[in-house]
Amino acid sequence: MKFNWGTGITIFLALFMGFILTMVVMAHQTKTDLYAEDYYHQEVNYQDKIDAKVNGEIFIEQVNFDVTSNGDFMMSCPESILGANEVEIYFYRANNAEDDRRFSLNKFKKSPVIIRKSDLVEGIYKVELTWKNKNKTHLVEGEVNL
Numbered sequence: 001m002k003f004n005w006g007t008g009i010t011i012f013l014a015l016f017m018g019f020i021l022t023m024v025v026m027a028h029q030t031k032t033d034l035y036a037e038d039y040y041h042q043e044v045n046y047q048d049k050i051d052a053k054v055n056g057e058i059f060i061e062q063v064n065f066d067v068t069s070n071g072d073f074m075m076s077c078p079e080s081i082l083g084a085n086e087v088e089i090y091f092y093r094a095n096n097a098e099d100d101r102r103f104s105l106n107k108f109k110k111s112p113v114i115i116r117k118s119d120l121v122e123g124i125y126k127v128e129l130t131w132k133n134k135n136k137t138h139l140v141e142g143e144v145n146l
Contacts, residue, residue: 031096052130052139065127065142071117073146075129081138082108084131089113092126099123122146 036042042049063077081087087106093099099121105113129140 035092048137049139052137053141055136056129056138056140059138059140063129063140063142065144067144067146068114071146073115073117073120073144074112075115075127076112077129079109079111080133081129081131082111082113084133084138087131088129089115090128090130091120092128093121093123094126095123096121117146120146 059078059081063081064075066074066076068074075089082105087104087108089103089105091099091101091103101120103115103119124143124145127142127144129142131138
């Protein structure tokens with residue numbers, strides 16, 4: 001069989017269509033979750049989150065998110081934060097909403113706070129620590145790779 005330019009174009013188009021079809025199938029299988037189910041409601045109240053971040057800025061150096069040697073999550077913070085009202089830590093996993101976790105830290109009174117690796121799935125999390133003190137909401141954010 002003689003290889004000419006018509007055969008080359010046909011082979012190229014067949015390979016290109018196979019590549020595009022593969023990409024379409026892979027894109028269709030990719031999970032795409034919204035940031036949150038009530039995304040639009042959260043956007044309306046975003047100024048409250050900005051204010052909480054500003055209130056929490058003085059604690060950024062005092063709050064540390066880390067991973068222990070056995071893979072558990074460890075957070076060290078001033079005990080005044082743990083003694084505040086409505087202390088909560090939220091783990092947001094961008095690629096799968098089912099892996100997001102929220103923990104109330106009101107039962108913890110001493111730092112550091114340890115959350116077992118069995119309670120979280122391995123991956124990269126955006127961590128948000130929120131608490132209320134004197135009717136002001138505070139927020140400190142970080143990132144951790146479990």
